[in-house]
Amino acid sequence: MITRMSHLFLRTLRDDPADAEVASHKLLVRAGYVRRIAPGVYSWLPLGLRVLRQVERVVREEMNAIGGQEISLPALLPRDPYETTNRWTEYGDGLFRLQDRKGADYLLGPTHEEMFALTVKGEYNSYKDFPVTLYQIQTKYRDEERPRAGILRGREFVMKDSYSFDLTDEGLAESYRAHRDAYERIFARLGVKYVIVSATSGAMGGSASEEFLAESDAGEDTYVRCLESGYAANVEAVETLAPEPVPFDGLPEAVVHDTPDTPTIDTLVEWANGALDRPVTAADTLKNILVKTRRPGGEWELLGIGIPGDREVDDKRLGASLEPAEYELLTDADFAANPFLVKGYIGPKALLDNGVRYLVDPRVGNGTSWITGADEPGRHVVGLVAGRDFTPDGTIEAAEVRDGDPSPDGAGPLVSARGIEIGHVFQLGRKYTDAFAVDVLGENGKPVRPTMGSYGVGVSRLVAVIAEQQHDDKGLRWPAEVAPFGVHLVIANKDEAAREGAENLAAELDKAGVEVLLDDRKASPGVKFKDSELLGVPLVVVVGRGWADGKVELRDRFSGESREVPADAALKEILGA
Ligand code: ATP
Ligand code: MG
Numbered sequence: 001m002i003t004r005m006s007h008l009f010l011r012t013l014r015d016d017p018a019d020a021e022v023a024s025h026k027l028l029v030r031a032g033y034v035r036r037i038a039p040g041v042y043s044w045l046p047l048g049l050r051v052l053r054q055v056e057r058v059v060r061e062e063m064n065a066i067g068g069q070e071i072s073l074p075a076l077l078p079r080d081p082y083e084t085t086n087r088w089t090e091y092g093d094g095l096f097r098l099q100d101r102k103g104a105d106y107l108l109g110p111t112h113e114e115m116f117a118l119t120v121k122g123e124y125n126s127y128k129d130f131p132v133t134l135y136q137i138q139t140k141y142r143d144e145e146r147p148r149a150g151i152l153r154g155r156e157f158v159m160k161d162s163y164s165f166d167l168t169d170e171g172l173a174e175s176y177r178a179h180r181d182a183y184e185r186i187f188a189r190l191g192v193k194y195v196i197v198s199a200t201s202g203a204m205g206g207s208a209s210e211e212f213l214a215e216s217d218a219g220e221d222t223y224v225r226c227l228e229s230g231y232a233a234n235v236e237a238v239e240t241l242a243p244e245p246v247p248f249d250g251l252p253e254a255v256v257h258d259t260p261d262t263p264t265i266d267t268l269v270e271w272a273n274g275a276l277d278r279p280v281t282a283a284d285t286l287k288n289i290l291v292k293t294r295r296p297g298g299e300w301e302l303l304g305i306g307i308p309g310d311r312e313v314d315d316k317r318l319g320a321s322l323e324p325a326e327y328e329l330l331t332d333a334d335f336a337a338n339p340f341l342v343k344g345y346i347g348p349k350a351l352l353d354n355g356v357r358y359l360v361d362p363r364v365g366n367g368t369s370w371i372t373g374a375d376e377p378g379r380h381v382v383g384l385v386a387g388r389d390f391t392p393d394g395t396i397e398a399a400e401v402r403d404g405d406p407s408p409d410g411a412g413p414l415v416s417a418r419g420i421e422i423g424h425v426f427q428l429g430r431k432y433t434d435a436f437a438v439d440v441l442g443e444n445g446k447p448v449r450p451t452m453g454s455y456g457v458g459v460s461r462l463v464a465v466i467a468e469q470q471h472d473d474k475g476l477r478w479p480a481e482v483a484p485f486g487v488h489l490v491i492a493n494k495d496e497a498a499r500e501g502a503e504n505l506a507a508e509l510d511k512a513g514v515e516v517l518l519d520d521r522k523a524s525p526g527v528k529f530k531d532s533e534l535l536g537v538p539l540v541v542v543v544g545r546g547w548a549d550g551k552v553e554l555r556d557r558f559s560g561e562s563r564e565v566p567a568d569a570a571l572k573e574i575l576g577a
Contacts, residue, residue: 040147
């Protein structure tokens, strides 16, 4: 079909929308792809919907290629299943909740693990039915705290979510690998530059969860990478390279010093450089931070964390390390209730003597020597050696990761970068099949419980991500695979013969299966060219002044290059382009 701009439901805007900060948001609104309805809620206009459908098509093709079967579950869901898994509560304010006329609770689905587990339970009952992978491309709802950047972080958005069901751990690993490979193909076809980062540290077992992050300064996810080895990880997942243990022999005894008015690392370092006969930096000090933690259903308990004084605690890393326990900072009342905690002068000794769990940064390895609090006001101890003078209860990844820190694989320094999460693959295990007692008859006649994987792709988000990575200062620039049209044919010549020639060329392209956008409006060539740049169809064909000499112009939106070709060879040139 030929789409005529004279009839196309499209208004391009000259100015950026006032609420837009990132380029993709500005351009998708200006180019008439999407329109805002409410915070994080957008309409798709014809051009935007075409790109969205293209992304969907690529995702669907690759999901089908790994044997995924498409189904579609409702977005409007009853409370009960989400109550069973406790996500009705856990999701907190992130969940859109509503009631029907009878007062029954419903929610708008943020993700569908519960429903897929129940769906499989409803249909399948024998080991012979497995493995199976089901997916949907469906609208999700999350009441995001900060909807942002247009469709990049919406409250209503389109996700491809799939779920694999296997009877064995090896089977799950295979399904996971198949999805991971499919995602690599999807993002390659979409022309997205991305990295795969491990989402959790070793605790959950290597590759149990990985995220695909599109490289973009507009992203909200910070990750680190090692350019030498290609290692990439979420900051939460970075494991600190611990130093080799240092032998104790020859290390001087620990000595307590009077260090009046040194409650901060800065004041302590200043004191040390005056009092000790060696240069001291904050990295030579051991800073002890107190928090209280609580396991689900448990009591609050104190936790001491020792990290080198030149580093701050990274809240996200600390939170991820403590999960599923939560933590809070101590209040004045907590300090008052534990008088052995001398603010500004806390050392390992008082913590360990008083039964406070004490975890240290992996850099505080055996044989490392520290300047740290002596648990009395105005006093510090110098030369306190880990493993000799105190033995922590273990290590914790809580300190910030900095540019230049060594990569965990030892290959070189880490540098930080920003990204946008476009996909997530996750070996869930039996959490949901346990919750719903999904059992099937095993080969030996005994029941077996399937193990699940869950895998998401941000389909609508990808439209913004591609726009973000591919635009230039003139407008959008779609890769052919997702472009709303194959060719944007611009009539830039008022001559009747030229118009007729353009119409014929459009008809021939259409016949050859090319989606054509024909700019047949009564507007100036300047306006049309500007719009063609803004809309971002990869190939722009201009029937303009050259028509009289039997020439049309081909403009490559990506390279910016243009060339004239004979009008009678135009079709062949375009199809070959
Ligand atoms: P994020 O950290 O960006 O909030 P998430 O960890 O909540 O993502 P998942 O629950 O794993 O994401 O959802 C799968 C995919 O859905 C994500 O990788 C992302 O591409 C997409 N997605 C998640 N939330 C949104 C949103 N608010 N708007 C658009 N796409 C989203
Ligand atoms: Mg989220």
